[in-house]
Amino acid sequence: MNQDDKGRQFQQTFLPHLSAAHNLARWLVRNDHDADDIVQDSYLRALRFFEGFRGGDSRAWLLTIVRNRCYTWLRNKTLADNVDAFDEQQHSPSVNEATDAAGTKSRDPAVLLAQLDDAAQLNTAIAGLPEDFREAIVLRELEELSYKQIATITGVPMGTVMSRIARGRKMLLQRLQCLEQKKP
């Protein structure tokens, strides 16, 4: 097998997961431009370590790399400008806090959200989840991965995956109910 075959094999194995890679990165870093860069970077890493890939679940293998690149990016971003507008979003009350307050806090972003339509509300609610819960929900609901695959990708035990998905869903339900009640 020559270099061309290797490249072809790499592309055959991993290009079908390109959208999964982008979807995860986009939900984690929340902007298109950086998600694109992270995905490209992840593929280059995957290519470099392709020899270490012993077959098996190529999607989980690639998404593990993508996820790690996202977290590195998020860490650097926070270090670089931990006071700018992006972080206001990141440090805004978690869905949990926001719903616990049940809208009694005046700067509750839910008030603004109530004006958005259903799908937009849902997307904003998911985007507002803390990262651990957001990635679990995205991998489960949008990529339809098993708890075992999610455990592999996120590097935590299956039990943790189970409770993150359960809690993530509860947070979303509370948030969406809260928005529903605010509707005129």
Next chain:
Amino acid sequence: MTESCQRSRELASAYLDNELSATESLAMERHLHECADCSREASALAALSDKIRTQARYHPASPALAERVRTASAPVTLSQPATKLPKPSFFSGWVPRTGAAALAILLAGVALWQFAGRNVETRLSHEILSSHIRSTLSQQPFDIASADRHTVKPWFHGKLNFAPPVIDLSPQGFVLQGGRLDFVDGRTVPVIVYGRRKHVVNLYIWSNPGQADQPPKPSSLNGYNLIGWQRDGMRLSAISDLAAGELAEFARQFIMKSASEAPNS
């Protein structure tokens, strides 16, 4: 709230995802049957899950990103043989040659891993997997696009020496998208393409007369799920990135529906 209610609230999410053991799952089912509160909570979770799957934004890769990644991972530079230069100097030839030698060793390893110990069945699985991946990479994964089986079925006439069953499973959530001919394991094979949400199921059918019926047998390869069975003198194999449970459901529904339609096919 009773103890079993508490347990049920903890496990409702995993139950919905089919991630409980058979015993837990059964206990859960029984409890939901009896307890209206827990049942309501479980339906709310199921509705949310459904809402996310259908309404939450999926961010596919843009064509531009696909092009970037394709180019970045394409092997071009190293594969140019150094012999193209009429008289390479020591350095210009040395570097690529050492690189090439290292690569040759590496690739020999990859090749060994690839081809060692593959029996006929796994080779067939690999061929199906390659065909499936090729189809998902191409713009048009079918030669005839139609959700109407009365359009898809006749399309195969005259192209094969048997009539593959084309079955409408849209009430069961597997929407017929079309059909194509592929070349797998040295034979021309009809492929029926189904869609479920954003997933594609490719169903390969071989004429295989004189064999006893065999129930569906699931397997997995490189993160894809496969399921194969034998029926009415045909060998069928479905592949998808759907969860194993859903693909098994596909096989079950396909077999049930084809049995009920058998007389006319």
